[in-house]
Every structure is written in structure tokens, then in C-alpha cells.
Amino acid sequence: MTELPLFPLGTVLFPEGRLGLRIFEPRYLDLVSQCLRTDGTFGVCLIREGRDTGAPALPHDIGTEARIVDWDRNDDGLLALTVHGERRFRIAGSRAQADNLLLGEVEWLADEPEALPAEYTPLADLLWQLLQRVEPDRAEAGERFSDAAWVGYRLAECLPLQPGQSQALLAQPDPLLRLQSLAAVVQAVDEHAGE
Incomplete structure (x- = not known):
């Protein structure tokens, strides 16, 4: 099991896919800062219950690891990211930090190579x-x-x-x-x- 910060969203990121994000909440700004310093990753999960702002949302169990590949600060002051999807994972358990950032205990899911029939x-x-x-x-x-x-x-x-x-x-x-x-x-x- 690996502990991975989670970013519940209203969309799905697929392995090897790209996703644009606009970051403004302090918990996610801190997460992005840490990822940029350490070349770390976080998990993108579709929201099952709740919202992507405020209290931690309840995510679906299956998500995708995301790595930041580009970032910029927009004129409106928001941080714009492009993330690349890496491995799929299953959340075995999660907990919220004091700042409401979710941390998940995840197990990695392998995608077996398969020739296209x-x-x-x-x-x-x-x-x-x-x-x-x-x-x-x-x-x-x-x-x-x-x-x-x-x-x-x-x-x-x-x-x-x-x-x-x-x-x-x-x-x-x-x-x-x-x-x-x-x-x-x-x-x-x-x-x-x-x-």
C-alpha cells in the first residue's frame, strides 16, 4: 500500500491521458507546491458524493495517478496545471488532514498489455x-x-x-x-x- 494525496474532481483522468486543472484552494496549492518540489504525484478520482471545494468529497474507489507536466499562473491569479495520467489505483482507505486534503491508502492496478483484436x-x-x-x-x-x-x-x-x-x-x-x-x-x- 502507498499513501497518495487525492484530488476528487467532477471528471475522470485515464492512464496516459492529459487533464487541465485550475487550482485556487490552499490545500491544493500546497499539494502542487510539494509535487513540484519533489516530483511527486497525486491521485485524481471522480467525486461520488460531495463537491470539489470545501469539505472533503467522497471519491470513487478507482482513480488515476497524476503527474504535473506543465504549470502557469493565469491573469486571474489561479494556478493552471496540465497533468499526465499514470497508473490506475484502488483506494483501500482514506483520511482527511486538518486542511481537508484527502490522503488515500492505495494499491496499484496493472493494465495488462493486450493486442487489439x-x-x-x-x-x-x-x-x-x-x-x-x-x-x-x-x-x-x-x-x-x-x-x-x-x-x-x-x-x-x-x-x-x-x-x-x-x-x-x-x-x-x-x-x-x-x-x-x-x-x-x-x-x-x-x-x-x-x-
């Missing part, structure tokens, strides 16, 4: 098309379109999912079942668009 090639093709529109450099780099976990996480970031849907995909340990769920979402979107 031919039946899910259309999902990889769709992901490539979506990345061409929003991140052409990433699409052209080839990335890992044959890796089932990578394709599933990236597609989950690109599709118009509700936070609960994203959380279910993050919590799914099997990359092929994750792709199966995403295929159903894509089919539903296609059917709705055709109406």
Missing part, C-alpha cells in the same frame, strides 16, 4: 480520425493503435460520455470488455445520429 479495428480507425481533428501530431506519430488498453482509454477521452460512464470504463480491468462497452456507445451514437 481485429473485431475492434473500426474503433482504432475511429480514434485515429478523431485524433486527426484534435491532435494531428499524435495521430501521425502512430502512437499505439494496436494496444487494446491504449485505444480504449484514448477513445473514452474523445467520446461524449457522462462522468459515470467514464468511471465505469476506468474501473473495468479487462481492456477487451472496455472496448466492447465503447463499441456499444459508438453504435448508440451512430443510431441516434441516423434518426
